[in-house]
Amino acid sequence: MSNNMGLDDAKSVEHSDLLNANLENGNLGKENNLNLSEYLVPSVPATAYYVPEFITPEDEKLMLREIEKSPTPRLSVFGEKCANHVLLNEYKAGEGIMPHLDGDLFYPTITTISIGSHTVLNFYEPEPDTTSTLRSWEERKVFSLFVEPRSLLVLQDDMYHKYLHGIQEQTADSITDQYPNLRTPLSLGETLERGTRYSLTIRHVPKTTKFKLRLGR
Ligand SMILES: O=C(O)CCC(=O)C(=O)O
Numbered sequence: 001m002s003n004n005m006g007l008d009d010a011k012s013v014e015h016s017d018l019l020n021a022n023l024e025n026g027n028l029g030k031e032n033n034l035n036l037s038e039y040l041v042p043s044v045p046a047t048a049y050y051v052p053e054f055i056t057p058e059d060e061k062l063m064l065r066e067i068e069k070s071p072t073p074r075l076s077v078f079g080e081k082c083a084n085h086v087l088l089n090e091y092k093a094g095e096g097i098m099p100h101l102d103g104d105l106f107y108p109t110i111t112t113i114s115i116g117s118h119t120v121l122n123f124y125e126p127e128p129d130t131t132s133t134l135r136s137w138e139e140r141k142v143f144s145l146f147v148e149p150r151s152l153l154v155l156q157d158d159m160y161h162k163y164l165h166g167i168q169e170q171t172a173d174s175i176t177d178q179y180p181n182l183r184t185p186l187s188l189g190e191t192l193e194r195g196t197r198y199s200l201t202i203r204h205v206p207k208t209t210k211f212k213l214r215l216g217r
Contacts, residue, residue: 034051036049036051036154037049039051041145041180041181042180043143043180044123044143044145044159044180045157045158045159045162045163046156046157046158046159047154047155047156047157047158047159048145048153048154048155048156048159048181049152049153049154050145050147050151050152050153050154050181051151051152051153051154052148052150052151053150053151054113054150054151054152055113055115055150055152056150057150059150060115060116060149060150063115063198063200064115064116064198067088067090067198083111083202083203083204084203084204084205085106085202085203085204085205086200086201086202086203087199087200087201087203088198088199088200088201089198089199089201090196090197090198091117091119091167091194091196091197091198091199092196093117093171093193093194093195093196094169094170094171094194095167095169096166096167096168096169096170097166097167098166099122099124099137099140099164099165099166100164100165100166101126101161101164101165102160102203105205105206106203106204106205108156108157108160108161109154109155109156109160109203109204110154110155110156110160110201110202110203111152111153111154111155111201111202111203112147112152112153112155112199112200112201112202113150113151113152113199113200113202114147114148114149114150114151114153114197114198114199114200115149115150115197115198115199115200116149116195116196116197116198117149117194117195117196117197118146118147118148118149118173118192118194118197119147119167119173119194119197119199120144120145120146120147120167120168120170120173120179121144121145121147121153121165121166121167122141122143122144122165122166122167122168123141123142123143123144123145123159123163123164123165124137124140124141124142124163124164124165124166125140125142125163125164126162126163126164127140137166140164142163143178143180144178144179145179145180145181146173146175146179146181146182147181149197153181170194171193171194172191172192172193172194173191173192173194174189174190174191174192175187175188175189175190175191175192176188176189
């Protein structure tokens, strides 16, 4: 994956290539060092993989330095091949994102690398149809993932197409045993303050020549 952020550290390139190879082969993790199936999140609908410490603290520091140096507005970076779109989001403590679906345009895999701080990503049931009584987001919330800095999150299938995801505007989160992706929460019972978090959401966007967009409908 090419980028314009100067992230040419050997390890970062290795990780990007690994991710690309996995996505390209359509058999995530089977032929590479990273065996994604070992990271399947239990007790949630198909399919979510969660890889703690996917990038090293050094990678994280390097990326933070490069992001802080980059001009405003911070740009998406594009590459070729399979993963061809990277979206950089910045969340200050207390900022979130409304529950949403990422839509059909993207290849049905979304991968997110988190740096700088943890967050909690909530998943919500869709409303069965537009005529039913609207439930509150709290009523629709079905589970949450505790997303640590330096982790990789891969969402596919129903976790991509069916359940909406969002981040509540909170400044701190309690560590409980309610997060299906945390195997051994080190600080159970503690409350962790959120800092500034950057998420790199890496997607495949089909080439427009092969994919006819219907505009204006
Ligand atoms: O920051 C995240 O982990 C979620 C980002 C997201 O949902 C989006 O960019 O559509």
